[in-house]
Amino acid sequence: MAKQKKAPRPKAQTPKGFRDYFGAEVTDRAEMLRSIAGVYHRYGFDALESSAVETVEALGKFLPDVDRPNEGVFAWQESDEDGQGDWLALRYDLTAPLARVYAQHRNDLPTPYRRYAMGPVWRNEKPGPGRFRQFYQCDADTVGTASPAADAEICAMLADCLEEVGIPRGDYLIRVNNRKVLNGVLEAMGVADEAQQADVLRTIDKFDKVGESGVRELLGKGRLDASGAYIDGVGLSADQAEPVIAFLTSKGADAAATLSNLRAAIGGSAIGAEGVDELDQIASLLDAGGYDAGRIQIDPSVVRGLGYYTGPVYEAELTFEILDDKGRKRQFGSVSGGGRYDDLVKRFTGQAVPATGVSIGVDRLLAALREKGRMKDVALGPVVVTVMDRDRMADYQAMVAELRNAGIRAEVYLGNPKNFGNQLKYADRRNSPAAVIEGAEEKANGVIQVKDLILGKKIAENATLEEWKERPSQAEIARADLVAHVRQLLAEHG
Amino acid sequence: MAKQKKAPRPKAQTPKGFRDYFGAEVTDRAEMLRSIAGVYHRYGFDALESSAVETVEALGKFLPDVDRPNEGVFAWQESDEDGQGDWLALRYDLTAPLARVYAQHRNDLPTPYRRYAMGPVWRNEKPGPGRFRQFYQCDADTVGTASPAADAEICAMLADCLEEVGIPRGDYLIRVNNRKVLNGVLEAMGVADEAQQADVLRTIDKFDKVGESGVRELLGKGRLDASGAYIDGVGLSADQAEPVIAFLTSKGADAAATLSNLRAAIGGSAIGAEGVDELDQIASLLDAGGYDAGRIQIDPSVVRGLGYYTGPVYEAELTFEILDDKGRKRQFGSVSGGGRYDDLVKRFTGQAVPATGVSIGVDRLLAALREKGRMKDVALGPVVVTVMDRDRMADYQAMVAELRNAGIRAEVYLGNPKNFGNQLKYADRRNSPAAVIEGAEEKANGVIQVKDLILGKKIAENATLEEWKERPSQAEIARADLVAHVRQLLAEHG
Numbered sequence: 001m002a003k004q005k006k007a008p009r010p011k012a013q014t015p016k017g018f019r020d021y022f023g024a025e026v027t028d029r030a031e032m033l034r035s036i037a038g039v040y041h042r043y044g045f046d047a048l049e050s051s052a053v054e055t056v057e058a059l060g061k062f063l064p065d066v067d068r069p070n071e072g073v074f075a076w077q078e079s080d081e082d083g084q085g086d087w088l089a090l091r092y093d094l095t096a097p098l099a100r101v102y103a104q105h106r107n108d109l110p111t112p113y114r115r116y117a118m119g120p121v122w123r124n125e126k127p128g129p130g131r132f133r134q135f136y137q138c139d140a141d142t143v144g145t146a147s148p149a150a151d152a153e154i155c156a157m158l159a160d161c162l163e164e165v166g167i168p169r170g171d172y173l174i175r176v177n178n179r180k181v182l183n184g185v186l187e188a189m190g191v192a193d194e195a196q197q198a199d200v201l202r203t204i205d206k207f208d209k210v211g212e213s214g215v216r217e218l219l220g221k222g223r224l225d226a227s228g229a230y231i232d233g234v235g236l237s238a239d240q241a242e243p244v245i246a247f248l249t250s251k252g253a254d255a256a257a258t259l260s261n262l263r264a265a266i267g268g269s270a271i272g273a274e275g276v277d278e279l280d281q282i283a284s285l286l287d288a289g290g291y292d293a294g295r296i297q298i299d300p301s302v303v304r305g306l307g308y309y310t311g312p313v314y315e316a317e318l319t320f321e322i323l324d325d326k327g328r329k330r331q332f333g334s335v336s337g338g339g340r341y342d343d344l345v346k347r348f349t350g351q352a353v354p355a356t357g358v359s360i361g362v363d364r365l366l367a368a369l370r371e372k373g374r375m376k377d378v379a380l381g382p383v384v385v386t387v388m389d390r391d392r393m394a395d396y397q398a399m400v401a402e403l404r405n406a407g408i409r410a411e412v413y414l415g416n417p418k419n420f421g422n423q424l425k426y427a428d429r430r431n432s433p434a435a436v437i438e439g440a441e442e443k444a445n446g447v448i449q450v451k452d453l454i455l456g457k458k459i460a461e462n463a464t465l466e467e468w469k470e471r472p473s474q475a476e477i478a479r480a481d482l483v484a485h486v487r488q489l490l491a492e493h494g
Numbered sequence: 495m496a497k498q499k500k501a502p503r504p505k506a507q508t509p510k511g512f513r514d515y516f517g518a519e520v521t522d523r524a525e526m527l528r529s530i531a532g533v534y535h536r537y538g539f540d541a542l543e544s545s546a547v548e549t550v551e552a553l554g555k556f557l558p559d560v561d562r563p564n565e566g567v568f569a570w571q572e573s574d575e576d577g578q579g580d581w582l583a584l585r586y587d588l589t590a591p592l593a594r595v596y597a598q599h600r601n602d603l604p605t606p607y608r609r610y611a612m613g614p615v616w617r618n619e620k621p622g623p624g625r626f627r628q629f630y631q632c633d634a635d636t637v638g639t640a641s642p643a644a645d646a647e648i649c650a651m652l653a654d655c656l657e658e659v660g661i662p663r664g665d666y667l668i669r670v671n672n673r674k675v676l677n678g679v680l681e682a683m684g685v686a687d688e689a690q691q692a693d694v695l696r697t698i699d700k701f702d703k704v705g706e707s708g709v710r711e712l713l714g715k716g717r718l719d720a721s722g723a724y725i726d727g728v729g730l731s732a733d734q735a736e737p738v739i740a741f742l743t744s745k746g747a748d749a750a751a752t753l754s755n756l757r758a759a760i761g762g763s764a765i766g767a768e769g770v771d772e773l774d775q776i777a778s779l780l781d782a783g784g785y786d787a788g789r790i791q792i793d794p795s796v797v798r799g800l801g802y803y804t805g806p807v808y809e810a811e812l813t814f815e816i817l818d819d820k821g822r823k824r825q826f827g828s829v830s831g832g833g834r835y836d837d838l839v840k841r842f843t844g845q846a847v848p849a850t851g852v853s854i855g856v857d858r859l860l861a862a863l864r865e866k867g868r869m870k871d872v873a874l875g876p877v878v879v880t881v882m883d884r885d886r887m888a889d890y891q892a893m894v895a896e897l898r899n900a901g902i903r904a905e906v907y908l909g910n911p912k913n914f915g916n917q918l919k920y921a922d923r924r925n926s927p928a929a930v931i932e933g934a935e936e937k938a939n940g941v942i943q944v945k946d947l948i949l950g951k952k953i954a955e956n957a958t959l960e961e962w963k964e965r966p967s968q969a970e971i972a973r974a975d976l977v978a979h980v981r982q983l984l985a986e987h988g
Contacts, residue, residue, distance in 0.1 A: 009841065009842060009843075009844065010549075010551040010552050010554070010841060010842060011549070011551065011552070011842075012552065012594050012597035012598040012842040012843070013549075013552070013594075013598055014544070014545055014548070014594075014598075015545070015547055015548065015549050015572075015580060015582050018545035018547055019545065020542065020543065020544045020545065020595055020598075020599070021541075021542070021543040021544075022540065022541070022542055023540045023541055023542075024541075025541075025543075026541035026542065026543045027531075027535075027541050030528075030531075030541075034524075034528070037521075037524075041521075041903060042898045042901070042902075042903050042904070043876075043898065043903075043904075043905060044875070044876035044903060044904065044905030044924075046516065046517045047515075047516070047517055047518075047519075047520035047521050047524075048514065048515070048516055048517075048520065049514065049515040049519075049520045050508070050514045050515075051508055051509070051512035051513065051514065051628050052546065052584075052614060052616075052628060053509055053512055053568070053584075053616070053627075053628065054508070054509065055504075055505070055507075055509050057504040057505065058504050058505070058506065058507070060504070074547070074570060074582070075570065076568060076569065076570035078509075086509060088509050088568070090546075090547075090584075100506050100507075100508075101514055103506035104506040104507055104508075104514075105514070110920055110923045110924055111909055111920070112908045112909055114905065120546060122546075122547070133547075134545050134546060134547065142908065144909070145908040145909060147887075147908050149887050149891065149906065149908055150908050152891070153891075153905075153906070153908075156895070160898075281887075284888055285887060285888050285891045287888070288888030288889070288891050288892045288895075289891050289892060289894075289895040290892075290895060347503065347504060348503055348504060348505075348506040349503075349506070350503065381538070382537075382538035393641075393643050393775075393779060394778055394779050394781070394782035395782070397643065397646070397647075397779045397782050397783050398782045398783060398784075401650070401782075401783040401784060404536045404537065404654075407536070408536075409535060409536050409537075409538060410536070410537075410538065411537060411538030411608065411647075412643065412647070414606045414636065414639040414641050414643055414644050414647075415605055415606055415638070415639060426604055426605070429604045430538075430604055
């Protein structure tokens with residue numbers, strides 16, 4: 001007979017594509033979200049926290065013929081009495097829930113409704129290096145107005161957010177474009193076929209990579225790419241392609257010049273003219289608000305998102321250089337994007353509701369601040385009060401209480417106090433600024449020892465034996481001076 | 495032939511048992527979590543944010559024979575190539591993920607590991623009035639030490655948290671008990687049978703409701719309850735029941751008296767003595783830290799959680815009275831609980847790891863602060879700059895930019911400006927403190943009108959027609975005085 005098997009131990013690991021965040025990773029992000037929320041609030045945006053779980057129906061992912069809708073979302077079926085309940089799913093962004101919330105509560109919400117939301121979203125995608133299936137989004141949207149003033153406001157707010165979290169003026173640039181201008185360009189070209197329009201869009205997307213001549217080739221007969229492969233072109237004549245080239249290269253010395261070039265590119269297209277007018281309004285509103293071209297500018301080379309959005313689109317990039325994995329300099333790049341999308345609420349209500357909004361990539365922004373050395377890599381740990389005599393735990397507890405009441409982060413060592421070396425190793429691992437020691441002799445004399453662990457580390461790296469022996473990093477002070485001494489020590493290390 | 499059916503519109507609603515949170519509901523909670531995190535941090539606890547999704551295996555819910563593990567959690571199966579991937583689930587609390595994190599990262603974490611975590615958890619339960627399937631938890635735990643100093647520290651920290659969020663001393667009480675003392679009592683009674691032990695535990699849980707005599711009856715032959723039904727008793731003799739009664743009624747005038755009564759109740763039980771010693775240590779550590787019996791006290795009548803925990807248990811309740819739905823006075827009750835649980839990590843590693851921790855019910859605490867009028871029901875909205883002349887949007891945008899740069903929450907009206915009444919209705923709906931008006935005449939004269947909407951509301955409620963006509967709530971001021979005037983107005987309304 002086989003022995004009865006014990007249940008195997010569960011594996012202690014996150015599911016694939018998920019991770020844990022520790023210490024400063026959590027608090028730095030929380031602090032950044034709080035700063036951004038402060039700016040959003042100042043602009044009159046109201047907080048919204050919708051549930052993480054939505055019906056699949058509301059998210060707008062439709063059930064395929066298979067058993068479960070698992071394309072891109074994490075979904076499951078509720079079991080009601082018949083075992084056939086609603087399909088639910090984790091939200092994959094914060095915009096789809098906003099559309100649901102607005103449709104559900106529209107009679108109780110102001111019009112326009114300015115709302116911000118921040119929180120995790122989930123994507124059921126193949127995880128890869130640095131690509132996680134849960135990550136944060138931080139959005140602001142204005143629902144219920146078609147006014148370009150709403151788009152301008154969001155661009156200004158985005159600039160304020162970047163400065164608020166520590167990106168100085170000059171280190172970022174917000175670039176604005178408009179999908180309607182592109183539609184005007186397509187009209188001017190006489191490209192009405194949807195498949196051909198899509199081909200033109202795809203080609204425009206390659207402008208950054210292949211430049212003006214590359215785009216000319218790709219819009220025409222085709223192009224030999226760097227790998228030697230021949231890429232078929234869209235098959236337009238040189239004349240037909242001209243408006244796209246004019247559009248992509250219309251950036252002038254200032255907004256007025258750019259707008260004038262764009263007007264030329266769209267020819268007689270009405271929708272194109274509408275798009276240029278909107279950009280014109282946005283430019284003059286931003287100018288009135290004091291946002292100059294060093295911070296926000298009209299830039300027709302912004303193509304990312306042109307396919308998805310229906311009007312103005314905007315993108316924020318950080319312009320300072322960092323070194324990439326191979327040690328080459330490159331711009332840090334995009335940290336935020338958004339634009340106008342007008343049909344999201346219509347799915348629910350049948351009525352089109354204009355909306356525009358932005359999403360800030362907080363994890364990218366945090367990475368940027370770390371690159372620039374504007375954020376500490378490791379947060380300072382607590383002051384550790386060591387345990388020399390385990391029967392006098394109350395004495396040590398009284399010390400940490402004093403420190404905490406003075407606002408100083410502090411803890412008593414709660415591991416096994418037998419080996420004093422382990423206590424100092426623990427303090428080291430916690431990145432503690434100081435350790436406090438009170439043995440029987442100190443107690444009798446009314447003094448304590450305070451080890452300056454930051455200075456100690458510096459000395460350990462550089463000191464001669466003599467310097468080391470002098471132990472300048474350890475001070476004997478009166479017990480009554482505990483708080484004052486530690487406060488002084490923390491101030492010295494800034 | 496039937497016409498082709500259009501796809502029906504999706505319903506705009508949250509799934510059953512989920513809800514949305516708006517404005518101050520979101521920001522008040524965020525502010526409270528931040529305050530509590532500040533206290534946790536000061537005590538040396540480190541932030542941890544684990545993923546919302548765990549493997550079902552790691553959560554410790556085991557697959558039943560049916561297709562999916564849906565008992566209490568939201569779970570789904572990953573599809574790998576064979577369609578047979580891991581079962582994943584949303585976390586149902588923050589403690590099970592902590593056990594997984596500690597087991598996974600134990601070589602990189604300090605010992606003991608003090609961590610805090612805050613965030614939503616999900617329960618797949620039947621929703622009811624006020625019972626939601628997603629809600630916040632806010633936990634702090636110390637993993638890796640059996641020292642009662644860790645329990646004492648968490649009790650002190652809990653008191654500090656309550657005071658930090660605005661519950662004054664005297665309005666809360668933290669009560670501490672110990673499961674080991676109960677085990678000692680069971681030993682002293684000679685109740686070794688597990689089923690009978692469970693019966694005794696259930697009876698103890700009814701102490702609050704039925705009192706000493708009721709417990710005596712229930713431990714003996716049984717009891718006629720208020721509805722006239724007869725409840726069978728546990729069947730113990732009066733002598734056998736005595737230690738439980740002694741345990742439940744052992745609260746003395748001070749900690750020393752209580753501890754002495756408890757020592758009597760446990761007779762010669764070793765585990766009971768260990769429990770009383772631990773309570774003794776906790777009491778003296780808290781005393782040393784300055785936490786008197788008005789804030790934290792040993793109280794053997796704390797029974798909630800005694801079944802689940804393995805050592806000290808603690809519970810915080812708010813002691814002030816509120817009116818219930820029927821207008822009767824009652825104590826607000828429990829807002830936090832916790833205790834020592836020693837076997838959670840063992841599931842993963844085979845090694846028992848001692849741990850103790852607390853969970854604060856932030857939504858209950860917010861409700862308490864609202865009851866006490868310590869939190870505004872409705873947050874003040876932004877100053878609304880109205881649009882009198884839609885061609886001068888840039889002028890209005892410049893005004894809000896000035897206000898925001900001065901730190902004042904402000905927005906320009908972005909709805910259709912045609913009907914001025916609608917603009918004021920909007921400001922009202924937003925709970926705006928002031929509306930700013932600049933028509934063509936004002937513009938020509940370099941002035942603006944500022945309506946004090948808070949004063950306006952008060953006057954509307956109380957004023958005579960004459961007072962109303964005087965319109966003291968509207969002021970004409972120089973355009974240059976915008977920021978100063980609004981700042982003054984906001985200061986007046988506190």
